[in-house]
Amino acid sequence: MVAERYRLDQQVASGSAGVAFKATRLEDGFLVRMLRRDLDGVDDDYLLRVNQLLTLDMPGLPRAIEHFVIDLDGARSLWMVHENVRGHSLAELDAPLEKDQLLARLGEAAALLDPLHARWPPMIHGALSLSSLLCRGSDDRLTLVDFDPVTTNPSPTVDMRELGQIASTLVGKRDAQLARQLQQLLASVGDATEARTALATLRRLRSTEASPEAKTQRMSSDELAFELGVGSSEELELVDPAAESGVLAVAGEFGERLASASGSSIPVRREARKTPIVPTRKRTRAPSNDAPIMRPEELSRELSAAHRVANEMQKRRRVQVEAAKVLIIAFVALVVTLITLMVVGFV
Incomplete structure (x- = not known):
């Protein structure tokens, strides 16, 4: 029992973001996903990040329900409550992904991160792992869960490095060269937009290679x-x-x-x-x-x-255009002022 409102049914994941559980809300039997994160040594600045996650409303991502802090004998822990997503994580795959499937999944993950990285300041997941990338049972589309609720690092390169590590893990020893290349590729990009461009190009080139007309790889x-x-x-x-x-x-x-x-x-x-x-x-x-x-x-x-x-x-170019606009406006204002002074002096 947690906060007298939720019953923990099963631990489903554990990582840098905390420990995730599948749980039931007692008042109506609603299934939720709960993430517990220890707050030992964490500054109160995390509340800004928590509020961002609570107000995050984006298609493809589960909705945040609430958060609360439990203090047990001086040990404080943060609990984040989200909608439960029926499906399976990439950590639960029964068989390795084919190369084209892997590139498609990486492209989906980058597409989900893209609008977050495009914000200012950028918003990151902060704890990407095989267990935080879930395939929905309803449509097999990818979604993100278990955002790190206390991270203060706004750099999208954090997510890109972790996505590269995921790609390397999924490929593993089956193709060490591909694993290394994907990891280096994703580590070299700055955000999800660049990752989507690179992955789309790689997928297109692979499809070209696979065609009967392809003469060389x-x-x-x-x-x-x-x-x-x-x-x-x-x-x-x-x-x-x-x-x-x-x-x-x-x-x-x-x-x-x-x-x-x-x-x-x-x-x-x-x-x-x-x-x-x-x-x-x-x-x-x-x-x-x-x-x-x-x-x-x-x-x-x-x-x-x-x-x-x-x-x-x-x-x-945009900066130069804006500077030119300011100069033009200042020049026009100066001309208008001079004309006004001349008219007043003449009168």
Whole structure:
């Protein structure tokens, strides 16, 4: 019995967010999910986070019902009460996911996190794990449960690193290379928006590889130029991966940022690019059939970095436009003031 209102029926999960239970509300028999989090050493700042979770109303996420604190012999614990979600967590899967299924599930998780990360300040889950990603029994859609109720870290990269760890765990020893690549890919993105772009690109490339018309599992230099919208393969300034021990050497700041973000030892050419690679509208010409140079996972990381640079450029343009507007308004006000003074002086 908890707070004389709830009966704990079963412990269903335990993680960094706390211990989760399936419970019953005694007054009407309503099934709920309750999360208990110890408050030892936690500042009172957590109340702001709790209020955010209580007012969170988003399609696809269970509704928060209430919260309360129980003090038992000086040991304080926070209880969060949410609607119960019928279904199973990714920790309860009977069989490993196929690669396409895994990418689809990761895309669903990123789509749920996207509107949270887009807020200002960003709102994160803070405790992503296999047990906090549930597949609804009604439609098999993914949902998020057991948000960390006391986290004060607003950085979406926390969720991205944890999602990368989930991907690596789901793949496991069946494909160590894919597990490492997915973990590095998600660790290199800044938020769920970039993760969705990278995962969608990876899924599209995998579907292209699986088609009967696919001649190779690797991308040619002209095909890569076609995808990024640059003029030719020479503009990419990529070297033959065979000459770099099978690892792609990425020119310019993109490679440096990706290598530092993922902690990998990817060799990077230090020569500065004359013009950055920014994705644009695809060209209509068909790509030529030259030697393949890039794997889909490597392309996904490159596109993610390019997308980030494009967003930064757009932000700078917006700042410049706003500054120009302020100057124009000030100039107009000055002209009006001068005209007014001239009219008053004439009268």
